[in-house]
Each structure stands twice: as C-alpha cells, then as structure tokens.
Amino acid sequence: MRWLGGVDIGGTKCAVTLGRADGESVEIAAKHQFPTPSTPFEALDRFGSSLAALLEEHPEARLQAIGISCGGPLDSRAGLILSPPNLPGWDRIDAVTPLRERFGVPVGLQNDANAGALAEWKWGAGRGTRNMVFLTFGTGMGAGLILDGRLYAGTNDMAGEVGHIRLEDEGPVGYGKAGSFEGFCSGGGIAQLARRRVQEAIARGEAPAFCRTPADLAVLTTQQVGMAAREGDPLALDIFRIVGKKLGQGLALLVDILNPERIVIGSIYARQQPLLEPIVLQTLTEEALPLSLGVCRVVPAGLGEAVGDLASLSVAMNALDAPQA
Incomplete structure (x- = not known):
C-alpha cells in the first residue's frame, strides 16, 4: 500500500488529495477543494497546510510521494511553473521545493495532459500498455x-x-x-x-x-x-x-x-x-x-470525472517509481 498526496492546480479552483494505491488500483481517502488563492505564495502555503490536515485526519497514512498537476508551460525537472495562461502571476514559481522540504518525500510536477496520461496508463484505459x-x-x-x-x-x-x-x-x-x-x-x-x-x-x-x-x-x-x-x-x-x-x-x-x-x-x-x-x-x-x-x-x-484527482496522484506514483534527477 502506497500513500500518495496530490495537488491539482487550476485557474479557478485547486484540490489537494490524499490517496492510497495498491497494485493496479487506487482509492481517494480524502480531499480538500478550494478557490485558487490570489497569489502563488498563498497557494503554496495552502497546499501544504491542506495536505497536513488530511494526514492528521488519517493517522495511519505514511506519505511516500506528492504529485502536482498544473497547466503548462512548466519545467518539470526544475519543478517550476512558467506563467500558464490561466494562472497570472505564476512566473517561474517553484512549486516542488516547499512541499518536498515540508514533508520530506519525493515531489513530482507535470502538466495536466501528462498527468492525465499517467493516470489512464496506471489505473485507467491504458493499463497494460507500453506505448x-x-x-x-x-x-x-x-x-x-x-x-x-x-x-x-x-x-x-x-x-x-x-x-x-x-x-x-x-x-x-x-x-x-x-x-x-x-x-x-x-x-x-x-x-x-x-x-x-x-x-x-x-x-x-x-x-x-x-x-x-x-x-x-x-x-x-x-x-x-x-x-x-x-x-x-x-x-x-x-x-x-x-x-x-x-x-x-x-x-x-x-x-x-x-x-x-x-x-x-x-x-x-x-x-x-x-x-x-x-x-x-x-x-x-x-x-x-x-x-x-x-x-x-x-x-x-x-477514469471519467475522477481523472483530475487521480492525475495528481499518478504524478506522485511516477515520482516514486522514477524520481527525476
């Protein structure tokens, strides 16, 4: 059983999710959703505090990785969000380091299409494929x-x-x-x-x-x-x-x-x-x-309507299985 944290960043709303994955299945244990904060720094603080609250609600959870899904452009290797059209003011924002330092686990960042691909590949209609x-x-x-x-x-x-x-x-x-x-x-x-x-x-x-x-x-x-x-x-x-x-x-x-x-x-x-x-x-x-x-x-x-929440969790799983250099 792997406990994973997920952060889905949107132009109008964000979601922080705690999930558990076992083999080819995944389950959302808890979720906080809220309007996107007015500044990226408020948002990053909210992501950390929301995930900490979810972990307090589930004392049995042992967090192993966190995934962030966000509209591009971004630099996944450096963990930077690079001024997406729907996120004004998010210019070269390091979304990875604050969460990695706070929780001490691998943190991955991917654009929403890549995150959706990972989710469908691991848990949805793409299971069992290599291409x-x-x-x-x-x-x-x-x-x-x-x-x-x-x-x-x-x-x-x-x-x-x-x-x-x-x-x-x-x-x-x-x-x-x-x-x-x-x-x-x-x-x-x-x-x-x-x-x-x-x-x-x-x-x-x-x-x-x-x-x-x-x-x-x-x-x-x-x-x-x-x-x-x-x-x-x-x-x-x-x-x-x-x-x-x-x-x-x-x-x-x-x-x-x-x-x-x-x-x-x-x-x-x-x-x-x-x-x-x-x-x-x-x-x-x-x-x-x-x-x-x-x-x-x-x-x-x-994965239907659940793909947004599962996408960020799949990025966490990807960071755990194949951590970025």
Missing part, C-alpha cells in the same frame, strides 16, 4: 505520451502539443492557429465551427431547431450541438461529421509517427463516442498505415 497516447479533447486538445513504458515529456516539457498541428488552411481557431487540430477538436473549437455553420443556415432562412436566433447563436455550446446531433438534427450531425473526420486525420498522424498500441481519448470523445467513433475509425482506415493501425485501439478514457 500509449492520451488526448484531452476537452476545453483544449493536448496529448500525454507514454513511450516504451515511460512518460515522454520532450526536451523542455513541450512534447504532446498536438493541438497546434494545422489540419486545414482555414477553420476554427485553436492554440492561436486557424484550422488546427485543437480548432476542430476541442470544446471551444466545435462551438466556433457550429456558430459559423448555424450563422450560414440562419442567413439562408434555414435556422436549425437547436439555435433559432442570433441571440441563441451567441451562447451556443458544444453540449447543445451534441444533444441536437443525438436527436438527429441534420446540421448538428454534419458538424460532428466534420469533427470526427478531423479527429481521425489527427489520430492517423499519431498512429503513423508514434506506432502506439492504444490511443485513449477523454472528455468530449467519451461523451460523444456513438457519434464520433464510426467516422473516426473510417477515416483512420483511409489515412493510417495498415500495419500500424492494426496494432492500435482507440478507446474512451476510463
């Missing part, structure tokens, strides 16, 4: 890479930024680039695509039932489009046909370049699998190398 790609497919599109049985973060923690790949010269904007993988395959990107298509339909006098007026258009969400597609709306179905095709094209690149045995996709894919899977698999068959595709399965993430 796995995890795609976030939520607010944005990022990847965590497990290659040859270990996390691959690249030279300076920038590996896996697949959302920046351009799939078309024009299209919805993601990662600051029109027509990118993230533009077509993220919550924000799908909403952009839907608004454009619906605006064209309204101009033709063919407003869809799920978005009748310009006022509705301004607040249109990916979730609404997904619900309309599941109810058979032709325009919503066509929007998801485009998304599925672009997702398949992006996956084909990953299959051909990385030759993974499993691609695990979270959030939107898991929720919209019946709509997306047939289109994705057809596109993969058309685009990817047959020998590479033949050894690769595409599956939805297995």
